[in-house]
Amino acid sequence: MIVYDLACQEGHRFEGWFGSSADFDDQRARGLLACPHCGSDTVAKAPMAPAVPAKGNSRKEVLPPEAPRPMANTTMPPEMQKALAALAKAQAEALKNSTWVGDKFAEETRKMHYGERDEAPIHGQASLAEAKALIEEGVPVAPLPFPVAPPEKLN
Structure with a gap:
């Protein structure tokens, strides 16, 4: 599964899940994608930040006992x-x-x-x-x- 951040021509952002990049292209070409907020079928991939996992050897922040949990x-x-x-x-x-x-x-x-x-x-x-x-x-x-x-x- 691939998760894309999507946006319509009105600027509404939403998430879409696809089996592959080709599935997204196919559904878009066939007009099967629509904004859940306004119904617009002009939908494109929106810029998204990559999910980068933390390094395994990095230190985790340790809160002092008096710090709010x-x-x-x-x-x-x-x-x-x-x-x-x-x-x-x-x-x-x-x-x-x-x-x-x-x-x-x-x-x-x-x-x-x-x-x-x-x-x-x-x-x-x-x-x-x-x-x-x-x-x-x-x-x-x-x-x-x-x-x-x-x-x-x-x-």
Whole structure:
């Protein structure tokens, strides 16, 4: 597929997708191209900037911790940054006394719920189906706000 920036005689710009350069020429010659804004059939390729990928060895910009973080197409408000930082700090504090049980989370949580093992703070991984099943059984579980790396994957 080839994507061209196109323009009509009225100056409207739009995008067109073609199987090849010859497909564009053929459709234009047969009068099959029209401006979606005004319907003009006088359509030509518009100048366009090439899509040049970044060099693989180039440095990415690293924002200092106090810099506003990009959020979708805008900057995250400072209040949101503070709230997320507080939430991350609270999660880190809660996990200090918690034991990582990995993919045995559902099994270990169930054992505690049904009195088959002593209750203790644990965290780990569960599939969506496992989490739903726990909730349906009345086992109190909640997702962590931020992902947690297994201990063996930490530096």
